[in-house]
Amino acid sequence: MKTTYEVNKKRLAKLLAMEEERFIKANPKSEEIYKRAQRSLVRGVPMHWMDNWPSPFPLHLKKAFGASLADVDGHEYIDFCLGDTGAMFGHGNEEVAAAVQNQITQGSTTMLPTEDAFWAGENLQQRFGLPYWQLATSATDANRFAIRMSRIMTGRDKILVFNGKYHGSLDETQVSIEDGKMVPQPRISSNAVDFERTTKVIEFNDLEALEKALAPGDVACVLTEPIMTNVGMVPPEPGFHKVLRDITRRTGTLLIMDETHTISTSPSGYTGAYGLEPDFFVLGKAIAGGIPAAVYGMTEEVARAMRKYTKKDGYSINHCGFGGTLAGNALTVHALRATLEKVMTEENYNHMTMMAEKFEQGVTAVIQEKQLPWHVTRIGARVEYMFSKSAPTNGGEAKAIREPELEAAIHLYLLNRGVLLTPFHSMALMCPYTEEEDVKRHTQVFRNCIEEIV
Ligand code: PMP
Numbered sequence: 347m348k349t350t351y352e353v354n355k356k357r358l359a360k361l362l363a364m365e366e367e368r369f370i371k372a373n374p375k376s377e378e379i380y381k382r383a384q385r386s387l388v389r390g391v392p393m394h395w396m397d398n399w400p401s402p403f404p405l406h407l408k409k410a411f412g413a414s415l416a417d418v419d420g421h422e423y424i425d426f427c428l429g430d431t432g433a434m435f436g437h438g439n440e441e442v443a444a445a446v447q448n449q450i451t452q453g454s455t456t457m458l459p460t461e462d463a464f465w466a467g468e469n470l471q472q473r474f475g476l477p478y479w480q481l482a483t484s485a486t487d488a489n490r491f492a493i494r495m496s497r498i499m500t501g502r503d504k505i506l507v508f509n510g511k512y513h514g515s516l517d518e519t520q521v522s523i524e525d526g527k528m529v530p531q532p533r534i535s536s537n538a539v540d541f542e543r544t545t546k547v548i549e550f551n552d553l554e555a556l557e558k559a560l561a562p563g564d565v566a567c568v569l570t571e572p573i574m575t576n577v578g579m580v581p582p583e584p585g586f587h588k589v590l591r592d593i594t595r596r597t598g599t600l601l602i603m604d605e606t607h608t609i610s611t612s613p614s615g616y617t618g619a620y621g622l623e624p625d626f627f628v629l630g631k632a633i634a635g636g637i638p639a640a641v642y643g644m645t646e647e648v649a650r651a652m653r654k655y656t657k658k659d660g661y662s663i664n665h666c667g668f669g670g671t672l673a674g675n676a677l678t679v680h681a682l683r684a685t686l687e688k689v690m691t692e693e694n695y696n697h698m699t700m701m702a703e704k705f706e707q708g709v710t711a712v713i714q715e716k717q718l719p720w721h722v723t724r725i726g727a728r729v730e731y732m733f734s735k736s737a738p739t740n741g742g743e744a745k746a747i748r749e750p751e752l753e754a755a756i757h758l759y760l761l762n763r764g765v766l767l768t769p770f771h772s773m774a775l776m777c778p779y780t781e782e783e784d785v786k787r788h789t790q791v792f793r794n795c796i797e798e799i800v
Contacts, residue, residue, distance in 0.1 A: 353752055355751070362751065362755045362758065370402055372419065372421065372762065373405060373419045373421075375406065375419045377403055379406050380403040391404060398769050398770065399769050400758045400761075400769065401761060405417040405423075410433070410438065411437050412436050412438070412777070412779030413436060413437070413779040413780045414437070415766065423761070423764050423765065423766045424764060424780075425766050426767050426774035426784075426788065427766045427767060427769070427775070431631045431775060432636055433632065433636050433777065434610065434631070435632055435777055435778060437636075437777075437779075439685075439778070441685070441688040441689050442634075442637070445680045445683070446677065446681055449680040449681070453676050455675035455676065456675070460679055462676070462679040462682070462683040463481075463679045465683055465687075466686060469683075469686045469687070470643060473614050473686070474615065474617060474627050475617070475623075476624075477649065478644050478646070478649035478652075479642070479643050480652075480669065480674075481641055481642075481669065482642065482668075483640065484640055485513070485514055485604065485630025486513070486514025488641065489513045489514055489569060489602065491668045492567070492602045492642055494668070495626075495652055496566040496567035496625075498651065499600065499647075499648065500567075500599070500600065502563075502564050502565060502566040503544055503564070504564050505518055505567050505569055506546045506559055506568045507521070507546075507569050508570055508574065508740070508741060509523040509740065509742055510522070510574060510576065510577030511569075511570070511571070512576035512577075513569055513571075513604050517537055517539045518539055519545070520534040520539075521541055521545050521547045522547065523549065523741075528545065528546070546559045546565060549740035549741060549742055550580050550740045551580075551582060551583045553586065553589050556568075556593055560593055565599050566600060567601065567625075567626075568599055568601050568602065570590075570601075570602070570603065571603075572587065572603060572608050572611075572616035573608055574744070575607040575730075576607070577745060577771075578732045578738065578747075579723040579732070579773075580738050580739065587622055591622070600625040600626065601624045602624060602626040602628060603622060603626065604628045604629075605617060606628065606629055606631050607728065608728075609633075610702075610725055610727040610728035612726060613695050615627075615629070616725070626644050629641050633682060634678050634685055635684065635685040637682075639678045639681070639682055695726070695727070697776075697778055698726070698776040698777060699726050701776040701781075701785055702727045703724070705724075705729045705785045706729050708789030708792070709731050709792060712793045713731075715793075716796055718800065719733075719734065721734060721736055727777075728776075729774045729775075730772055730773045732744070733748075748771075752799070753771065755799065756792070757772070759791070759794075764791075765787060765788050765791050
């Protein structure tokens with residue numbers, strides 16, 4: 347499928363060069379820090395993704411507040427990236443900030459549970475429908491533990507993922523499909539993982555391939571998002587989730603629903619909104635308002651197995667490996683409670699969704715005005731524009747319609763005019779502090795940018 351708008355590459359390259367120059371001129375302090383940091387940090391940043399913006403170097407943050415950012419060179423930005431979802435409930439959310447300030451002086455990590463944890467367990471149970479819960483420090487870890495538990499329960503080694511997925515840096519998920527075959531993802535060496543033994547990868551929405559892959563009964567779990575969000579957005583076709591659940595149940599395969607991004611759908615995620623019935627529910631990033639945390643829910647059956655597997659073995663040492671030293675600590679759990687109780691409310695979601703609808707309408711209007719064969723997908727508070735007439739049906743199609751230079755040019759044009767999108771793709775997220783004026787600003791700058799390009 348190649349239905350993209352054929353942009354004039356020369357014109358695009360010229361625009362990109364102009365925008366790079368403009369960025370460099372406007373950000374001398376960020377550049378200076380970046381250059382100095384090359385001597386102590388790999389690629390000049392504490393985590394290499396921070397160097398993956400389309401700009402020649404990353405902005406250096408001074409302060410983030412509500413739906414805005416300020417950088418060290420004195421510019422302000424409307425933030426639609428929101429820490430790639432970690433700050434989905436706003437920067438410095440007052441409820442989370444108060445909870446963190448309160449708890450930090452009363453102990454942050456002690457290896458003892460607090461009453462907040464029990465409160466959170468009950469809230470998660472009611473909210474997402476699964477009866478038992480555990481904490482981890484990141485979504486990556488939570489997925490790792492759900493996979494581990496699935497393997498323990500089924501005695502099977504393999505997991506199944508969909509082409510184009512991202513669920514964290516889990517070794518056995520680092521594969522993709524090329525020419526119909528599973529291959530290690532580019533730049534990931536096999537890392538001592540025998541993918542043939544650990545992994546199956548198929549295209550999203552391909553129920554025939556799913557049936558075939560699960561039929562031998564050698565797959566411990568399917569790990570998926572309800573809508574793919576890490577290769578652009580790929581929605582499920584009608585009936586996909588029902589059949590996925592039927593086949594996984596029939597073949598004794600556990601189903602892990604990773605809602606780390608799709609929690610944008612509703613206060614109970616996509617699972618709550620569409621009545622899905624996974625065996626595991628994973629949610630990280632924003633769940634404790636920006637304090638590193640993840641939760642994973644499980645069925646009664648899984649909890650029974652986990653209880654058995656993690657049970658105290660007399661007084662002997664237990665290294666069986668779920669969680670981690672700082673998982674579920676007092677500070678995290680206090681922030682988690684504040685987020686669940688006071689931030690992940692219907693009222694906030696209504697506002698965020700309304701802003702996202704306006705964002706979607708703005709972009710759609712520009713696409714229609716300029717008669718571009720592009721489309722917009724929205725899932726609650728999250729919006730993505732992509733360069734094809736209709737939404738891709740799987741990760742392979744989504745990869746084929748990527749236009750990295752075009753995307754970089756749009757992102758940098760927006761950034762130079764005070765609007766920040768998520769790097770890697772054109773994803774915008776709304777938070778409780780996002781205002782209609784912010785959305786209008788995006789639409790206006792996006793329109794100007796498109797006029798320069800086409
Ligand atoms: N699951 C999904 C769906 C994600 O998008 C991501 C990160 N983009 C992760 C898991 C991993 O999150 P983290 O890096 O916070 O562990």
